Amino acid sequence: xxxxxxxxxxxxxxxxxxxxxxxxxxxxxxxxxxxxxxxxxxxxxxxxxxxxxxxxxxxxxxxxxxxxxxxxxxxxxxxxxxxxxxxxxxxxxxxxxxxxxxxxxxxxxxxxxxxxxxxxxxxxxxxxxxxxxxxxxxxxxxxxxxxxxxxxxxxxxxxxxxxxxxxxxxxxxxxxxxxxxxxxxxxxxxxxxxxxxxxxxxxxxxxxxxxxxxxxxxxxxxxxxxxxxxxxxxxxxxxxxxxxxxxxxxxxxxxxxxxxxxxxxxxxxxxxxxxxxxxxxxxxxx
Amino acid sequence: xxxxxxxxxxxxxxxxxxxxxxxxxxxxxxxxxxxxxxxxxxxxxxxxxxxxxxxxxxxxxxxxxxxxxxxxxxxxxxxxxxxxxxxxxxxxxxxxxxxxxxxxxxxxxxxxxxxxxxxxxxxxxxxxxxxxxxxxxxxxxxxxxxxxxxxxxxxxxxxxxxxxxxxxxxxxxxxxxxxxxxxxxxxxxxxxxxxxxxxxxxxxxxxxxxxxxxxxxxxxxxxxxxxxxxxxxxxxxxxxxxxxxxxxxxxxxxxxxxxxxxxxxxxxxxxxxxxxxxxxxxxxxxxxxxxxxxxxxxx
Numbered sequence: 400x401x402x403x404x405x406x407x408x409x410x411x412x413x414x415x416x417x418x419x420x421x422x423x424x425x426x427x428x429x430x431x432x433x434x435x436x437x438x439x440x441x442x443x444x445x446x447x448x449x450x451x452x453x454x455x456x457x458x459x460x461x462x463x464x465x466x467x468x469x470x471x472x473x474x475x476x477x478x479x480x481x482x483x484x485x486x487x488x489x490x491x492x493x494x495x496x497x498x499x500x501x502x503x504x505x506x507x508x509x510x511x512x513x514x515x516x517x518x519x520x521x522x523x524x525x526x527x528x529x530x531x532x533x534x535x536x537x538x539x540x541x542x543x544x545x546x547x548x549x550x551x552x553x554x555x556x557x558x559x560x561x562x563x564x565x566x567x568x569x570x571x572x573x574x575x576x577x578x579x580x581x582x583x584x585x586x587x588x589x590x591x592x593x594x595x596x597x598x599x600x601x602x603x604x605x606x607x608x609x610x611x612x613x614x615x616x617x618x619x620x621x622x623x624x625x626x627x628x629x630x631x632x633x634x635x636x637x638x639x640x641x642x643x644x645x646x647x648x649x650x651x652x653x654x655x656x657x658x659x660x661x662x663x664x665x666x667x668x669x670x671x672x673x674x675x676x677x678x679x680x681x682x683x684x685x
Numbered sequence: 686x687x688x689x690x691x692x693x694x695x696x697x698x699x700x701x702x703x704x705x706x707x708x709x710x711x712x713x714x715x716x717x718x719x720x721x722x723x724x725x726x727x728x729x730x731x732x733x734x735x736x737x738x739x740x741x742x743x744x745x746x747x748x749x750x751x752x753x754x755x756x757x758x759x760x761x762x763x764x765x766x767x768x769x770x771x772x773x774x775x776x777x778x779x780x781x782x783x784x785x786x787x788x789x790x791x792x793x794x795x796x797x798x799x800x801x802x803x804x805x806x807x808x809x810x811x812x813x814x815x816x817x818x819x820x821x822x823x824x825x826x827x828x829x830x831x832x833x834x835x836x837x838x839x840x841x842x843x844x845x846x847x848x849x850x851x852x853x854x855x856x857x858x859x860x861x862x863x864x865x866x867x868x869x870x871x872x873x874x875x876x877x878x879x880x881x882x883x884x885x886x887x888x889x890x891x892x893x894x895x896x897x898x899x900x901x902x903x904x905x906x907x908x909x910x911x912x913x914x915x916x917x918x919x920x921x922x923x924x925x926x927x928x929x930x931x932x933x934x935x936x937x938x939x940x941x942x943x944x945x946x947x948x949x950x951x952x953x954x955x956x957x958x959x960x961x962x963x964x965x966x967x968x969x970x971x972x973x974x975x976x977x978x979x980x981x982x983x984x
Contacts, residue, residue, distance in 0.1 A: 419787055426784065427801045429872050434804060504709030513702030519710070524969065526717045527929055528962045529724075536951065537720035537727075545715070560712030563929075567881075570922040574888060590701045604884045612877070667803065671796075674880070 434660070441465070441653040448649065464650035468658075471641050471651055477630050486634035489551060490617045490662075493558040498610050501565040502602075506594050508565075509572035510580060527562045542625065553625045554633065558617050564609045571605040572598060607674040615663045635659060728956035748956035759957060762938050763964065773871060774927050781875040781923065785882030786912070799883075805876030874930065878923045885919025886912070917980045924976070925969055932965045 435455075440448060442460045472479045507513060508520055538557075547553040575598060583593045599606060619635060626632050632640075638659065642652035728749070731742040752759050788799050889912065897907045933940065939961055946954035 416792065419790070420792070423784075423787060423798050426872060427798055429869050430801050430804050432869075500708045500712065503705045507702030507705045511702040511705075513700055513706075516702065519706070522718070523713065525962065525966050526713075526721050528932070528965045528969070529721050529958065534717075534720040534724055535947075537723035538716060540723075541715060541719050556712065557716050560709050560716060562713070562717065565709065567922075567926070570918070571884070574918055590705070594705070604887065608877075608880055608884070667800070671800070671803075674884075 437653065437660075438657055441650075441657045443650075443653075445650060448653070464654040467648070468642070468651040468654045471648070475637075475641070477632075477637075481630055482632060482634045482637040485551075485631060486618065487662075489554045489633060490614055493555045493617045494610060494614045496555075497559045497561055497613055498564065498606070500559055501561055501609065502568050502599065502606060503594065505565050505568035505572055506598050509569045510575070510577070510598070523562055523565070527566060539625075548625055549628050549631065551631065554617075554620075558613065558620075561613065564613055567609060568602060568605060571602045575601045604674050607670045611663075611666050611670050611674065614666045618662055618666075619659075724955040725959060727952050728959055730952055732952040748953050749960065751953065752956055752960055758942070759939075759960075762942055763961070766932070766937060766939050767964075767968075770928075770931050774924070774931055777871050777875045777878060777927050777931075778920070778923060780871060781878035782882050782916070782920070784875070785879050785886060788879070789883055789886045802879050803876060805873045874927075874934070877930075878927060881923050881926065882916070882919055885916050885922075889915045914981045917976075921973070921976050921980055924972060928965065928969055928972065932961075 439455065439457055441464050442462070443457045444459055444461045444463065447458060508516065542548055542553050542557075547556065579597060579601070580593055583597045588596065620633070626636070638655040639652075642648045642655050727741075729743060729745060731744045731747070733740045733742070784802060788795065788802060893911050893915075894907065897911055902910065931937070939957070943954050943957050943961070946957065
């Protein structure tokens, strides 16, 4: 009796596994398609790139698009390394400070009581729902009045108070049991210590996800419209300037968009083990 | 006296909370709240560009009157967006929860599949899809993927030829290609939700599953008795996130309506944006009030 049951279970799990894998492959194809396509596109020679319907393979792969991009880059008045530095500097600074500020703000909204908390939270939620296009003009005026235009600050400051990231962190902090915080408090930890040693480790996967999200959004954000000094422009803006030139430079543009994908991938690979770590639910005994 | 002190430990009502929130609030006021408040001011004025910058001419509720009574398009668009959203948001929720549960199982190649599912999160979707946009010369995600999957007449003709042999089934298969396009869009908007669900699944303590296994519970029972109830906080979080994300997407017909009114009709665009945001806000509040009572927490 027992043996039959085990056999049955094994069978079921085999077909089940196959179906699961099949489904994941299908979904994975959908997800991977745009990235695969843009990589393929960057290796196509001119005459293949504009075939319609688009092809998912390349007949005569060529590195010409990349070498065109590199020669274009070599001819710049501002050295390429400057753009790269700008982008890396701005992304790292805004991610670090932004995530810190966001998680610090999320902690009291999740776990503390202070005067005006609920009203403030509703206000923040309301602006979260506000469509970005309309605030573009007023926020430009604010930035101009604060004298931020044409400085690094105009790129860094707006990403420091990300409501969305704060909201995500707050929701995860809500799930931390109060008893854990009370225990730390009884042991004499002050608020900063509780935040740093108890709250943050408990929301580490969410925290790391927010780090990747925030890096990605800053990295992909161009500097057009707020930076007019050539030596302060960010890499995506600079690359789109270089590669803007119609069909003649569309190959270099395809190569540039592939190269721009690399840093977010690196950020993800470096963080993924922590993002998907199983959270230890230790420290509490009921 | 003693009782008071105890209460204080459990629910500290001091102002240290403000210390933590303050840096965020300063940034929030200048870069979010102020522009949003200004747009509210604009929406009660007739804004024109004069010689010394913007000229304001107060018109009271004029813009809102126009929106809700004069402009039939707005209400119509709002209603159709909400109707469409209801279905799509549910599908996104279902897909992301399902995929998260699959990706939480242990199997060979799990890391690869996880990485692929996170692509929409790693890249801004529009960045990658820019390459697609170059093809059709359009800037809407929906259109480009449409042209992408529908391909040219040839490919479709070929497909129809095969399909035609199935007779009455052909219309179903035709629909199916439409669904493929839809699925593509929905999957690309489910990236973050998948992560949020995986994180949620991992907060469920392993010992609960061990106990369930020892008691002889089937996988089905384990799902409904352990996984699902303990996933309710994540469900609420994802639902609110999806609502916000969906209603702010640039493919949304109201958002594009607001964007087209931005030039020349700025005050009206501000008013529409406010009307729209308040409508979604009410929706989120209702969802939150309705579901947060059903959320089960670990304590």
